Amino acid sequence: MVLAEGGHDVTILEKGRNYFSELVSARPGTVFSNDELKSDRNFAEADPIAEPRVFRTSPSDAHPFVGSVQALPQTVGGGAVHWDAKTPRYWDIDFKKLSLLGPITGAAIEDWPFSYDEIAPAYSEIETLIGVQGDVAALPELTLSHAPRSGSFPMPPGPAQYSSLVVAKGCERIGLHPFPAAMAINSRAYDGRPVCNNCGFCSDYGCPIVARIGALAPLRRALLAGAELSDRSWVVSIEWSGRRATGVSVMDESGRRHSLSADLVVVGANPIETVRLALLSRLPDPHGATGRHLMFHWFTDGSGIFFDERLHAYRGRDHTHDIDDFADPDFPGARKAANAAGLPYFRAGKVEMGGSDRPLGEAQEYQQILSYVEPHKPFGTAFKQLMRASLLRDRLLGLVLMGEDLPYPTNLVDLDPVHRDFRGLPVPRVTYSPGRYELAAQAFYMPWLTKMLDAAGAQVSIAVPQQSSSRFPISAGNVPQTDHMMGGMRMGTDPATSVTDATGRHHQLDNVFIADGSVFPSSGGHNPTLTIMATALHNARQWL
């Protein structure tokens, strides 16, 4: 958008297909729909057989997983087609983590090249562009002190989801500070697009009425300014010589390759694919920094079960309320627990409150569970009774705690030496495991999730880490699927410890710029996409 509006001749290359019509109109048409099976079958994502990824917890992991690892939609619009568009801002302490919170042994804690105050105008601009609902008056003092706001949100909050209200009340009872989540979803007609009608197929689904525009808003601006969009165009390498890229090599859907010359190359393929492209292109990397300091957010689930009523979390925008008390390093007791674990401090992050599962997901849970609880006949009427009682869907209230991940040099993306995708290209291999910081914060906050659910009136409350770790070796299949990816091409001033400079420009190639979460020096404890967009905007303004 910035480059096209600045008069550059821009071609946007997208590997996936375009499932929208009339992208330049205010309200594009789409084939996304309320369809759980379509989503389960990875309609918008890479097929895990054709394009698997490899996951291992460490180089000595004897059983690497091959399949779907942090797969985001591969389509025009990217992951911002399938998100439920929660758009919190990062906090001041995220941008100045080293100066304000201090170092942690084993992790590469750094400050960002810019502060919260410097990026705040870009936050406001993006919030207006993609249309964010929220209520400044309802934001806790703590949130506003770390992420101050100059004006109100472009739209007021839409209707609160009943399940979210139930747990928000519970939170208040135990001294936590719930608030209506900021989200890029229309609570009224906005910019030519309709109000959200709360269809409930929100997270993991393209919005059938495009009440959630996401990345298509800046794309539209770029197209209106003359940019060309080429879908089904897979960039397989960046061509370069000396300190400059000369263009890219592109593969079309039939597998044919052609070259495209360029004065300037901007990559925004999401950390795993951006790093893969850098490695496939053998971009100069004198310090071996490419791909390192990968961060995901360390998720923990809370589930409360209610016997007295159905919470109908299938209606609405996945969930409508959050707390971010646990992002505070000075949350009561947190410093003490951190010290006991040998750390100066730790943080978890935001909790999303009120979501649940859908019927296919619920039924698959019962299929698994019945083999434990009814081993002699793990099917039949018992299964149907479970489905009708719906303890794990209609009577379930879900919490998701996203924990801050530290940047460790050992968490990384590289190319797998064995596996190739259906076009013969090496697939990305992710090596990732949590450190003491993540596990200590999780251990401290996990009981809080059950406390919140108890306070909300749940008859049964449970908290479970989403991924296995040394502390919770749940099962081999529990690879991270947090959808939040940061790091790998981190920004910094020192080329020995970072890959890109203070504006996302590659240290070794003067006309290659990175514009996605891979440039993040730290992960924060909130959903990243608003900050990805604001960082790209803030940086791009300096490239011209």
Next chain:
Amino acid sequence: MRSLERRQVLKTASLAGLGLLLPPELLRAAPSPRDAEDVAGRGRWLVFTAHQAAVVEEATARLIPGPLDDPSERGHPGAREADVTRYIDTMLGALSLSPAKVFAGGPFSNRAGNPSDDMAEFIGLTPGQAYGWKRRIAGWRHQYSVGIASLDRAAGGSFIRATAAERDAVLARNEEGFVSLLFAHAIEGMYSNPEYGGNAGLVGWRDIKFPGDVQPRGYSDAEVSRSDGPDRYEPAGAAAKLLNLIKISNGR
């Protein structure tokens, strides 16, 4: 929030991953269960022989029983009524149709105020999807032909002539994991959008009070924000055991 959904996606992914393990010979000559010649079956099914369809129908009716299969399910349709066999046959034959019947269209069906059913128009596959689904379906077809034969064998020659109790015993043995696959597919046929061939008359959704796809109507603000009122449930049977399991695992 992706968490709760992702857990199950992973589980299905591990089933889907079976396609990766297939020896390449199988792909070249993906054996159709129809190879076991059955003239009577032709035309009615894309893939199954009449006998295979009958075994699948009777087996899935034990997994997800309806009123004909279990008297305590009176008023509660099951796999038979939802036409789960049609769903599975459509899935196994999806690539013989054009466009392939893998991804239903959109944005709307005609169930919530739209005049026509956009979902009935399936969306063509990308080359990557075609590659993946070819392998996935070849793997499943192989498992079905072997698995159906093993159900017959375990039932002493004919699964459909066995008594309900015998069928249950055979299914509980879950030889080579075929019953897990069948159950997973039966679940999909029971509770997915009817355009995929199952959930006939929306019986799967109705039985669990799930409204299904609701676009373009959506829900009113009141439906979103208010309680539906008290609806007390006393845990019993498998549900009580499930809660016990949760409590135990929470205690660790």
